[in-house]
Amino acid sequence: MFGEFLRFAGQNILHRRLRSWLTVIGVFIGITAVVALISIGLGLERTVNEEIKGVFGDTEFVIVDEDAFGQGHSTGEVDQYAVDLEYLLSVDGVRTAAVVATRNGFALGPVQADGSQQAAFPVVTGLSSALVTEFASFIGELDLANGRGFEEGEVYVAILGSRMAEKLGASVGDTFVIGGDLDAEYEFQLVGILAMPDDDSENESSGFSFGGTVDRDGLYVPFEAMSLLWPNDNSVQVTLVAVNEGEDVNAIADEVEEELNDRGSSVTAITYQDISDVVGTMTDAIFAFLAGIAGISLLVGAVGVMNTMFTSVLERTKEIGVMKSVGAKNAHVWAIFLIESGLIGLVGGLVGTVAGLALDVVGSLIISSVTSVTLAIVISPTLIALTLLFSFLLGAVAGLWPAWRASRLPVVDALRYE
């Protein structure tokens, strides 16, 4: 019987073609907006997740001061904390770890031809050698204008930012002095100078880009040199940890975080999952808000369906009387009108879904072409299925009242209706 009622509904919709299409348009505009916004939102979320995953992978996590994550830090200054690398490397499942530490130091350039020496107070950044070999995705390529990077086992070597090299009058191969805590002063060989950034702006980092304060005035030494220069300070800015393939990175991150906090450091261990969750929450909130606004147009569409169905009930009053006189139950009449309004919603949903997805593709391509981000195009079968179900229900719910009115019409009155 349902099949027959579906046929009735289809025939009635086709019979009042113009009005049906106008009603469908009311639904389809809302559905288009919702589908397009949600799809673009899903695409954005996937793009961001892939970017994060590209940096973190499934096996790495970062330890930073607990205020540095999720508190909206934007100054670029990150509090340092004490870390015990030996402990970290001893944790079950941890493959390797690397740290970045920064301190304010003193540098004295090589002796110049005229016998003078230039002094400077650069920020000294200590980098684990594993940072370059194991965590290249975090720090980017080492972009050197001259010389080379650090090699395994080296301690008394340094890399300078281009302007710092100029300030100290140092060239690759020169020896110069770095001063740390109290009387700690050691000679270092300059092995590389960072390339000038393309952009001439003051804050642009050159080459190394991790840790926030790296710039052309920087001075970089192997992390091992830091404990010589500052023997009483074991604080670091960032620790990167890689676990063995197949290990549960989240569980290890939690374990390490707890242990370090027990030892008195206020740190937080961030995995891919943590960042993804934060980003997900943000994008979800933004797109739920936008989809909510688009939902208002769906409400307007639903009122349109209701209006059309009331008109239809009125026009077909006599037809309802005839159906009842030949044996239609109230439930039959109700079902016929409900299926009809649901069908209007469903057609609106179908057209709207196709248009929404098309808008998603076009919108994503436009965003990708005007920004440097290549936005993923996500066509979610779940979204499509839910949208179609929702649009049918929207139509059906909008038709509930008119259909109920139709089913309750007294048969004699309906037959007399002209």
Place this chain on the structure above:
Amino acid sequence: MALLEVQGVTKEYQLGKTIVRALRGLDLEIEQGEAVAIMGPSGSGKSTLMHILGALDRPTDGRAAVDGTDIRTLREPQLVALRGQRIGFVFQTFNLIQTLTALRNVELPMIFQGVRRAQRHERARRLLERVGLGDRVRHKPNELSGGERQRVAIARALANDPEIILADEPTGNLDTETGESILSLLKDLNANEGKTIILVTHDPDAAAIADRIVRLRDGRVVSTADRERRA
């Protein structure tokens, strides 16, 4: 026991602030297989009586029984079943559903009774052939003449093989010749298939096919006259 039995039936309508008394203590019995014409001037209560006989409406007071069962005691689903299975209606204005073909219009009562597709298809086709429209099954009402539409309506009335056919001015919108062919179809259903025919009409020619003519005035039966069956 009479097939249809009406005793002391009254029917009142509220029309704005006035109460219209359409039937005022009407008595009537109709036997199985009878052909009865109900005549009377406008406002005499003919249509109201037909609605009550057809279980489309309940009386305000009095007893209206089909096969001994008072329709006032029946709940809505039972009334619907009664209409769907035992009574067929033919209306003056045909009342076909414009969006459906002749075949589907005839199938309609069977759809509501849950008859299987193949079976109702076959039966609808046979009924349309029976009323002489075997070649018009795919036509929609607006592609048919008035007489053809009324034939489709008669085929529809026969869909669930009811015992009773209630025809309200079935020739009212037709020319004389077409009207006669419709009347002879109804007469044939009565004479050869044993259907009980109740004909509400103004037209004495139409009433002539009946065994009995019941005249109404002001909501009451004023006379009943038996006629000789025409050959």
